[in-house]
Amino acid sequence: MEYDLIVVGGGPAGLSGALKAAQNGVRVALIDRQEQLGGQLVKQTHKFFGWSQRYAGVRGIEIGRRLRDAVCAEPRITVFAGTEALGYYPDNSLLIESPSGVSRITAKTFLFATGAQERMLLFRGNDLPGVYGAGAVQTLMNVYGVRPGRSVLMVGSGNIGLIVSYQLRQAGVTVRAIVEALPQVGGYAVHASKVRRLGIPILTRHSIKEAHGTECVEGATIWEVDDKFRGIPGTEKDLDVDVICLATGLTPLGDLLWQAGVSMTYVPELGGFVPIYDENMETERPGIFVAGDAAGIEEASTAMLCGEIAGLSVAAKIGKIPRQRFEEERNALAQELSALRSGPLSNKVRTGYERIRALVQGRRGR
Amino acid sequence: MRRSVEEKSSLEQRNVIVCRCEDVTLEEVRRAIAQGATTLDEIKRLLRAGMGPCQGRTCRELLARELAAHLGKPVGEIMPPTFRPPAKPVKLGLVSRMVEDVSSGDGDSSPEGGESR
């Protein structure tokens, strides 16, 4: 089987990219580590923001189902589920490991939509059973129907920390507190208000000092932190918890991009090292495209749009759609994207993308 | 007095895990840096941090922060270690089959072909 495009990652960005490309005549191989496509959407039980014409008001799980159904119904997409991408090779091939074995597939173009990795924190007892990433807690509850414990300390008040706290309460688990090292809540105010109404305290300028327990988490100590996030001795408080849930941010997962020799740059506003890419989502290695969290930590609504732009760009690059139609469609998607990013809460990511744009323009100018 | 503070802080660092896959502690990382390690690759080779099942996805950034703080550099200047395939550990049986494939000139077998083996 010959493919025009290999999409690595079946989350919102990868699914949207695969669909957009296939709908425009591109033969696509879509690879995902999980048996069930959807990425993080499979556990996102909250309703999305954004446009009603898109997915606003729809729960993530439902968006995942719609995208999955569309991908499976698309004859030009071959899905490799439960398949890990092990390595990228310069002959445009990808080494993959599926349940049935290892093989190589090749294509003219690649879309790496490999997502993100959760950030870990350093504190005493940080490897005790009962210390979870927020993603794992969400998977346990919303995919497998398992409560992670009875009483939780949430570390981090970004949208993930707030949403997972809410979902823990929906599952009947107590959330003792959400601690946030910054002086302000990290996530949207509506999510914060939602958990406050449930009686969950959000302690800003607080962090975890240590986890207690011998075999597993039996408690946690939190303390106040100063402007440089250093703990202030004397402010310690002990909490009776058996779960410590870390929602301290994400960093782009670019292992395969590094392997492929794509130019990378460190952009703190986007979560770490990200590939340098242009307005078509193409990196400086021609034919290698990126979308979603791997291209900069943001959220699923923008990831889907970036995926669509990448898919469309692939179709144009390999001559499946005329230049003019491509530019019209891409510009329309880019406009939607910039509208989504135009609010005051997107200041940070806007700064990040401006950095990348400046780099690209600087290099073109040379 | 000063010594006891150091001892206490070293005890604390012993219970802080940086690389969960390979059980590398903060104390070990700081000692390696104090002994002259200046890159993530050096720390990796000295301590195996980043060589376990997750291939450094969890500890890479923590190690970079430690190095950056010690070297007085921004964390963005600490380059990640070299990335090579495979991106995650694979079973030796799979590797041996891959070697057979390559030596029999069947290197880019299709996934369908892979299934029949």
Added chain:
Amino acid sequence: MKSFYGDLPEKGSLLSSGIPSVEDLDGVLPPADARKKGPVAVLECFQEIPCDPCGYACKFGAIKEFSDVNDLPVIDWTKCTGCGQCVAACPGLAIFVVDETYSPEECLIAMPHEFLPLPERDQVVLLYDREGRHVGEGTVHRVVRGKDKIATPVVWVRAPKALGYVARALGLPEREGGSRN
């Protein structure tokens, strides 16, 4: 401070604690004539985020069309019937309906409620303020489950009139599993 909305910070608390302040709530309080007329939507939405479903949910054109998806919702009080469609539609669970004309002693409050089991009609429920403090009891007037099982249920509660702008969450008297914090 003690206020019409309960015990809340005077201002500036939303971003530091997630609790809207008296100043925030003053900005979205429906005008007196609208409140005297009957049920009316209270849009406790204070932050410009890209989000527009309330505008689409309103069948009466009371929530004005968004020119920018990041706009805060703007409501035309003369058109709002207090039907509660926007309560179920708001992804942020930030919209409530209050009817202060229900009876001389009681008001009606419509609240989004995504917890199972759902309360039943005429059941007594506990009411909580914006900080999760228990502020009194109410009686379930109506439960609107929505079209499908993943819609946000809306629970209408009869409550003492003084709680109309204070109570913003409800719970069952005997809680299953995890307690409130």
